[in-house]
Amino acid sequence: MTPSPTVDRSSPAGATPEGAAAAIAIRGVEHTYAAESGTVSALSAVDLTIEAGQFVSIVGPSGCGKTTLLRAVAGLLEPSGGRIEVFGASPRLARRDRALGLVTQDPGLLPWRSVQANVQLAIDLAGSSAASPAAGAAHGWLERVGIDRYAGLYPGELSGGMKQRVALARALAVGPRLLLMDEPFGALDELSREAMRLELLALWERERMSVLFVTHSIREALLLSDRVVVMSGSPGRILEDVAVALPRPRSDALLSAPAFLEAEQHIRALLRAGA
Amino acid sequence: MQETGWLDGVPGAANAPGVTGGAGVVRAPRASLGVQLRRSLAVALPPLVALVVLVIAWEFWVRERQIAEYLVPRPSAVFEALRDDPGRFATAARESLAAALGGLLVASLGAFALAVVMAHSRLLERALYPPALMIKVTPIVAVYPLFAIWFGFGIGPKIAIAALIAFFPMLVNALIGLRAVDPAALDFMRALDASRWRVLWSLRLPSALPYVFAALRISVPLSLIGAVVAEFLSGSSGMGQLILIANGDFDTPVLFGAIVVLSTLGVILTALVAYIERRVLFWHASMTGS
Numbered sequence: 001m002t003p004s005p006t007v008d009r010s011s012p013a014g015a016t017p018e019g020a021a022a023a024i025a026i027r028g029v030e031h032t033y034a035a036e037s038g039t040v041s042a043l044s045a046v047d048l049t050i051e052a053g054q055f056v057s058i059v060g061p062s063g064c065g066k067t068t069l070l071r072a073v074a075g076l077l078e079p080s081g082g083r084i085e086v087f088g089a090s091p092r093l094a095r096r097d098r099a100l101g102l103v104t105q106d107p108g109l110l111p112w113r114s115v116q117a118n119v120q121l122a123i124d125l126a127g128s129s130a131a132s133p134a135a136g137a138a139h140g141w142l143e144r145v146g147i148d149r150y151a152g153l154y155p156g157e158l159s160g161g162m163k164q165r166v167a168l169a170r171a172l173a174v175g176p177r178l179l180l181m182d183e184p185f186g187a188l189d190e191l192s193r194e195a196m197r198l199e200l201l202a203l204w205e206r207e208r209m210s211v212l213f214v215t216h217s218i219r220e221a222l223l224l225s226d227r228v229v230v231m232s233g234s235p236g237r238i239l240e241d242v243a244v245a246l247p248r249p250r251s252d253a254l255l256s257a258p259a260f261l262e263a264e265q266h267i268r269a270l271l272r273a274g275a
Numbered sequence: 276m277q278e279t280g281w282l283d284g285v286p287g288a289a290n291a292p293g294v295t296g297g298a299g300v301v302r303a304p305r306a307s308l309g310v311q312l313r314r315s316l317a318v319a320l321p322p323l324v325a326l327v328v329l330v331i332a333w334e335f336w337v338r339e340r341q342i343a344e345y346l347v348p349r350p351s352a353v354f355e356a357l358r359d360d361p362g363r364f365a366t367a368a369r370e371s372l373a374a375a376l377g378g379l380l381v382a383s384l385g386a387f388a389l390a391v392v393m394a395h396s397r398l399l400e401r402a403l404y405p406p407a408l409m410i411k412v413t414p415i416v417a418v419y420p421l422f423a424i425w426f427g428f429g430i431g432p433k434i435a436i437a438a439l440i441a442f443f444p445m446l447v448n449a450l451i452g453l454r455a456v457d458p459a460a461l462d463f464m465r466a467l468d469a470s471r472w473r474v475l476w477s478l479r480l481p482s483a484l485p486y487v488f489a490a491l492r493i494s495v496p497l498s499l500i501g502a503v504v505a506e507f508l509s510g511s512s513g514m515g516q517l518i519l520i521a522n523g524d525f526d527t528p529v530l531f532g533a534i535v536v537l538s539t540l541g542v543i544l545t546a547l548v549a550y551i552e553r554r555v556l557f558w559h560a561s562m563t564g565s
Contacts, residue, residue, distance in 0.1 A: 074466050095468045102466035108459025111558040112481045121477060125467040154558050167463075174467065 021088030023178050023210035024050040024073055029082030030235075031068055041235035042068045043079065048229060048238065050212060052087075052177070055204055057213040057221035058229045059267065065236020066214045070182050073212060074102055086178060094178070098126040101176030101209075105183040107167035109155040116142065116151040119170045126174035141169040145199070161192035168200070172207075179211045186216065197223060198252060205249050218267050222260060223250060230267055232274030239274045242267060348528040353535065356528035363517065364536050370513035372540060374430055374502035378437020379494055386442050387487070390449035391475065400450070411443040415501065419508045428511050437501035441494035445487070452486030453479045485559050488552040495544045503537065 031043040042065040050056045058066045071077040072084055075091030086094035094100055109118050119138040142148040145165045155163055164184060171179060184200075185193045201224055204211060215221050221228045222244055230239045244263060246254060254260050330350045336342075337349045344352060357364060389407070393400040415436050422432035456478055464474050506515020514533055521529035556562045 071462075074462075076462055076465055095466060098467060100466050102463055104459045104462060106457070106459035108457055108461075108463045110460060110478065110481065122463075122467060125464065125469050125473065156558055156560070170463070180466070 021052075021085070022049050023052045023054065023087060024048065024212060025083075025085040025088075026069070026073070027083045027085075029069070029072065029079045029084060031065070031072065031077075031079040031081070043072075044235035044237050046082070046236070046238055048241070050210060050227075052210050053208050054227065055211045055213065055225045056227045056229060057215055057225040058231055059215055059218055059221045059271070060231030060236075061233050061271065062216075063236075064231040064233035066231055067182055068236065070180055070212060070214050074100055074180050098174050099177045101171035101174060101179045103164075103167050103171045103179070103181045103184045105186040107155070107163040109163055109166055109170075111155050113154075114151065115147065115153055115155070115158070115166050118155070118166055119173050122170045122173050138169075138173060141173040142166075144172075144203070145169045159192075160188050161196060164188060164192075164196060172203075177209055179209055181211065182214045183216065184213075185220070193220075194252070200224065201250060218264050218271075219255060222246070222263055222267070223252070223254060228263075228267060230270045230274070232271070239270050242270075345525045345527050348531055352528040353531040356526075356532045357535065364532060367512070367514045367517040367533075368536050368540060370430075371499070371502045371506065371515065371537075374433035374505065374513065375437050375495075375498040377430065377434040378439075378501055379441050379491075379498040381434060382438040382441035382494065382498070383445050383487075383491070385438070386445035386490075387449045390446055390453055390483075391479075393450055394453035394479070395471070407443065407446055410439065415440055415504065416508065419505060422505075423509065428509055430512075432509065433502050433505040433513070436505040437498040440501035441498040444493040444497070445490040448486040448490035449483055452483030455486065456482045485556055485561065488548065488556065491548045491552075492545065495548055496541050499537065499541055499544070 026046055026048040029043055029046045030041070032039040032041050034040075046065075046069060048056075048069075058069065060066050068077065068079075072079045073086060073091060075086075075095045084091055087097075087099055089097075091100075110121065113121060116138050119141055123137055139148055139151060142151050145168055147162055147165045147169070150158065150162060155166065158166070164187075168184070185196045188196065197220055204224070211224075213221070213224060218228075225244050228242045228244055230242060231237065232239050242263065246257070246259060246263075334350050337347055348356075389403065393403055418439065419432065419436060422435045426432040426435055460478055461474065464478060469477070502513065503515045503518075506513040507519060508515075510516050510519050514537055518530060518533045521527075521533065553562055
């Protein structure tokens with residue numbers, strides 16, 4: 001619990017003395033950026049635990065630090081203070097273990113590689129240490145996200161929704177235990193967005209990996225998540241950790257259920273009060 | 276209906292360029308040879324016609340005014356000069372071309388290697404950029420005597436001069452290109468703990484290619500200039516020497532012939548770079564039309 005930027009590396013990844021470690025344990029994390037007018041506090045005293053196999057969303061206004069938090073969990077950014085553990089080890093170790101899958105708003109595909117070769121790159125990057133997966137592995141993941149027919153095309157030939165599917169297949173292909181998603185559907189049109197949501201829902205209910213999902217959309221968060229963490233800006237902090245008591249498997253029929261609407265109202269009120 | 280799941284109700288999925296809807300995926304067929312030929316003709320014809328008209332007008336003007344050949348030769352006299360001794364031009368062109376391409380190769384490899392180093396270290400970039408800039412602003416003619424002492428009077432100093440003049444555009448472009456990496460792609464690779472080498476090889480190098488080709492389009496004609504200038508200064512071989520000798524003889528048709536040969540070389544080399552660029556950068560926005 002001591003807020004310290006250094007992380008204990010003595011314990012092997014994925015195992016703690018107490019047994020199964022939480023997927024993510026965030027303790028007293030704060031982060032400040034250097035700006036022209038002094039320093040800007042992006043995160044302040046954030047505590048958050050995500051159990052293995054949970055789907056947790058973070059909602060909040062732009063600039064509330066939710067992306068900063070996700071990047072810190074991915075080990076892409078070293079927070080100024082506090083401690084983050086991913087499966088009981090540092091994010092860096094989790095990364096080395098290939099425990100992380102990352103999907104961002106910008107799909108970040110390599111335009112000179114075909115769809116299949118993009119997924120294959122992820123497998124190659126991750127698989128050098130482990131037993132190399134079968135040659136058909138990349139294709140199998142493309143099938144699971146419904147784009148195997150486009151395996152030979154290049155990203156420049158795909159629509160935004162299809163690119164995002166490739167990004168998802170690429171992230172899943174390395175078999176991550178924790179999927180980090182930062183506004184993955186943020187740049188899509190409304191119809192693609194709805195379709196992707198439902199597909200992710202179905203996919204997660206099959207695979208049940210741990211997910212940290214950052215979004216602007218309250219409805220998206222509620223539909224997908226076990227918990228919705230509501231954040232507020234300047235400095236970024238957690239307002240409330242809302243448990244979503246909606247039955248699974250879920251479908252878009254839920255969007256008009258009274259319990260859903262009630263939860264939506266509650267979160268909207270929180271965000272309005274926090275702003 | 277085979278389409279289920281992710282593709283249902285997704286606009287754009289079936290409308291992606293080069294993709295037909297339905298059960299299979301069909302790439303847009305490549306333009307047939309005839310169509311391709313017609314297209315390149317449509318590009319090449321107007322300037323060719325303009326050139327022919329210009330040459331004919333020039334021929335008539337010189338004949339009409341009876342202008343002395345040592346001042347402005349008839350195009351037909353230039354053609355005769357080229358026809359009478361093609362071997363002389365071919366040998367000189369080959370020598371100049373070898374020096375230019377040698378210099379281009381040395382400059383490209385050296386500049387790219389330096390750019391890779393500088394792209395990975397801001398300190399090295401700050402330390403090495405000013406000296407590189409100094410080389411760029413130094414008139415290459417001033418350096419030639421030194422190169423002659425170091426590299427002798429053969430092809431060595433010519434390659435060195437061509438390399439020197441072609442170096443800077445490649446350095447600057449490669450450096451920008453190596454840094455112009457899609458941040459989302461970089462994040463993705465870092466999240467998978469990709470090594471620096473892996474990021475360099477799989478992400479930075481391909482990302483830099485469009486910039487490398489932009490640099491080549493500048494460096495190719497520059498290297499040719501460098502080679503000819505070096506030949507002027509050494510007077511030992513190549514198109515530069517051919518021009519020097521023709522100039523001493525007041526042999527203006529040969530002078531013009533040399534210009535024709537050199538500009539043709541420049542056009543061919545530039546077209547070659549453009550051809551390779553189209554092949555290699557098929558994925559880049561600049562190549563996909565729109």
